[in-house]
Each structure stands twice: as C-alpha cells, then as structure tokens.
Amino acid sequence: MKQLVHIVEPFDVAWSGSSQRALALWNLLRDHGKVRLWAHGNVDPCYGEYSILQISGDVAPDGGTLIIVGGYYAPGPWLERGDFQRVIVIFNVPEYGHLYRLLGRIRVAKLPPAELLFASSLLRDIAALDGLIEPSPISLAAFTPMKEEPRRPFTIGRLSRDREFKHHEDDPSLYRMLGLQGHRLRIMGGTCLEPHLGIDRSGIELLAAGALPAADFLRTLDCFFYRNHPSFLESFGRVVLEAMACGLPVVCERRGGYVEWIRDGENGFLFETQEQAWEILQALSGDKELRQAIGAAARRTMEEVYGEMPRTRFRAWYLGYANTPPVAGSPASAA
Known part of the structure; x- marks a missing residue:
C-alpha cells in the first residue's frame, strides 16, 4: 500500500x-x-x-x-x-x-x-x-547544458521573482557598463528595474518572471550572475544551482545559502565588490575555455548532489x- x-x-x-x-x-x-x-x-x-x-x-x-x-x-x-x-x-x-x-x-x-x-x-x-x-x-533531466556554445554576443543573465529586493541596488549600473562593452544582458524577473536603468540601456533585455521556462531561459546564456539587495538574505538560491546544472559558469555574491555549493574558481566564482564582479565577468567574456571548464565542473557538482x-x-x-x-x-x- x-x-x-x-x-x-x-x-x-x-x-x-x-x-x-x-x-x-x-x-x-x-x-x-x-x-x-x-x-x-x-x-x-x-x-x-x-x-x-x-x-x-x-x-x-x-x-x-x-x-x-x-x-x-x-x-x-x-x-x-x-x-x-x-x-x-x-x-x-x-x-x-x-x-x-x-x-x-x-x-x-x-x-x-x-x-x-x-x-x-x-x-x-x-x-x-x-x-x-x-x-x-x-531535475537534472530538465536542466541540461547546451551541447555547443552558439555564436552570439557574450550573454550574461539571471532570473528571479520580479521584486526589487531580489536585485542589488548597484545592478543597473553594472548592467549598463557591461552593455556598453558590447555584452548582452538578459534579466528574467527584471521588469522592476525599468525605472532604474535610465536612457542608456544598450544590450539590456528585461523579461517578466516566468516569461520562459527556467531551463529554456538558462540555455540562452553564457554566464549566470546573481546577487540580492543587502536587506535580503538568500537562504538557498535555487536558481543558482539550476544554472550550475545547465553547465553555466555562475558569478555570485559571497552571501547566501548557495555559497555552500560553490568552490570559488573551480565550479563557479564568488565576489564581494562590484569591481570584483566586473573583473570576473570580463575575464569570462574573453575566455571560452575557462567558461567551458567552470561550467563542466558546475555540472559535475550538481550530478553529485542530484x-x-x-x-x-x-x-x-x-x-x-x-x-x-x-x-x-x-x-x-x-x-
């Protein structure tokens, strides 16, 4: 029974x-x-x-x-x-x-x-x-890596609920800087940032939460970026581990439950300042082999866990x- x-x-x-x-x-x-x-x-x-x-x-x-x-x-x-x-x-x-x-x-x-x-x-x-x-x-069957990295501008993204506390107050300025470098930004659950981006938002795409299934959205990215407002503690951060399962290099603030599954420089990256985040993202943008190595290690970690x-x-x-x-x-x- x-x-x-x-x-x-x-x-x-x-x-x-x-x-x-x-x-x-x-x-x-x-x-x-x-x-x-x-x-x-x-x-x-x-x-x-x-x-x-x-x-x-x-x-x-x-x-x-x-x-x-x-x-x-x-x-x-x-x-x-x-x-x-x-x-x-x-x-x-x-x-x-x-x-x-x-x-x-x-x-x-x-x-x-x-x-x-x-x-x-x-x-x-x-x-x-x-x-x-x-x-x-x-589900490792649902969250899987792309077989090959497609030809496209280096694409950084994140997903979350569409609430301001899910985003750091410095995210809009970082996104603008990255967009001006020719990178592409896809933020699902980011329409709440619309008033904060200003006029110059080259390369930045804001999507409503749930606009795409999470796994489909993650496979449009080359790198996953994540941090929250200082007033909010991310106790786990499921979306970070979903990105790792998709074989993406994750670049995350060293603050939150997800940190326990990231070995800095081995299966992902952790940062403490805006400058560190910028440097890591710039390094990844110009090094396909690094992206692949970190992403493969992230996937192996998730296979051990799930x-x-x-x-x-x-x-x-x-x-x-x-x-x-x-x-x-x-x-x-x-x-």
Whole structure:
C-alpha cells in the first residue's frame, strides 16, 4: 500500500523558491506514494497546471506523513486536528519566529516530533537547531547544458521573482557598463528595474518572471550572475544551482545559502565588490575555455548532489523506508 503524504505550502507567490521546492518534492514522490499538494487561501495562477487542494474547514490534511514546506507561515487549526504518523518541516526562509512557534504548536498538539530539514547550513546555524540539510530538488533531466556554445554576443543573465529586493541596488549600473562593452544582458524577473536603468540601456533585455521556462531561459546564456539587495538574505538560491546544472559558469555574491555549493574558481566564482564582479565577468567574456571548464565542473557538482542515487535515497527517507537521507552537509563545505 502506498504511503499517504501531504505537502503543504501557500502557493500564493508566483515563481517562489519555496513553492518550486514543494512542487519538486511532489514530482520526486508522486509515482511512489499517494501524494497530495495543499495550499492556504488562493493559489497563484502560475501553478494552475497542478492539482493543488485548498485547505478549508474540514477539508484539510489528515493521516500519513505531513510535510510543511517553508516554515514561514502559520498553518490553520487543522494542524492540531490532524492524526499524523510523521511530521517533517522543511525550513527554507529566514523567518525564525514562525519556525519556533510552529514547532511549539506541534509539541503542544502531541504530534510526532518534527523532523527538521534546512535548505542550507547557513539557515541551520542561524536557527541553532538540529536538523538535516537538503538542497531543493532539481531535475537534472530538465536542466541540461547546451551541447555547443552558439555564436552570439557574450550573454550574461539571471532570473528571479520580479521584486526589487531580489536585485542589488548597484545592478543597473553594472548592467549598463557591461552593455556598453558590447555584452548582452538578459534579466528574467527584471521588469522592476525599468525605472532604474535610465536612457542608456544598450544590450539590456528585461523579461517578466516566468516569461520562459527556467531551463529554456538558462540555455540562452553564457554566464549566470546573481546577487540580492543587502536587506535580503538568500537562504538557498535555487536558481543558482539550476544554472550550475545547465553547465553555466555562475558569478555570485559571497552571501547566501548557495555559497555552500560553490568552490570559488573551480565550479563557479564568488565576489564581494562590484569591481570584483566586473573583473570576473570580463575575464569570462574573453575566455571560452575557462567558461567551458567552470561550467563542466558546475555540472559535475550538481550530478553529485542530484544524481539518481541521492534522489532514490531521499525518496526512500521521505516515504519512511530509510532512517536517514544521503546528505548531511554540502559539497563546498566538505571540500
């Protein structure tokens, strides 16, 4: 008999990393268990292709394994009413007050002790709680490298939600400088930058979030660039690992959960200042062999993290067939 599994996430924000993680987990488990997706309130239209159940009144998760993805919101009173055999909390957003209150409710309701998974060791260390680390699942079959680098201007890009806090305040000036050098910039989830680019925006293309499937968009790039506003901490950065899976050299600020999977100068690059970012991007633009070597190393790293063996073992753990999942740390921190 297949294991009953409830995956709960708000699904109210378009293209959010937390929602993408919940959907990837559903995809990992759906053929091996009786897996249901649940949402609080209204589901954003971008998730319309998925059969997501609405929690309302007596229609709520009950029995089997409960997986709460995110940990940054307060579940309704259905949590205390549920008769669950196992409770898993995947914490991937730095909203620690919500997490502590959620764990308290689970204890008071006398539910099984919550098993904690963190998106990165950064989150686990700040939370000061015991738990395992699991990077958000990514399909290596969907995110694949281009066979050959096409003839085109050197193309730098990034994707994210279309919100200003997802972008650094110095990004527009860096993009203008790179565009004036003859490079091409493609920013998906970047229409919010429109007021900040000014008149001189040669070579810069701003796309709405979700304008293209993420994998298709990444294959139009030669390099992936990523940083956020200083007020926002990227606790994992799923899009960075998707770019690495596509065999792209990634150039990222040394700040965020994704850092744990990047070995600077080996499978990607990390920078601290605008000047360092500029120098790395300029070096990559003129060195195809360097781009290929870094990109190939990035892909190998993602195959170690998301290959069939760790996927199979994680699946067995979620379904209760194994005591521990295969990952207790991250490749970069273990190197």
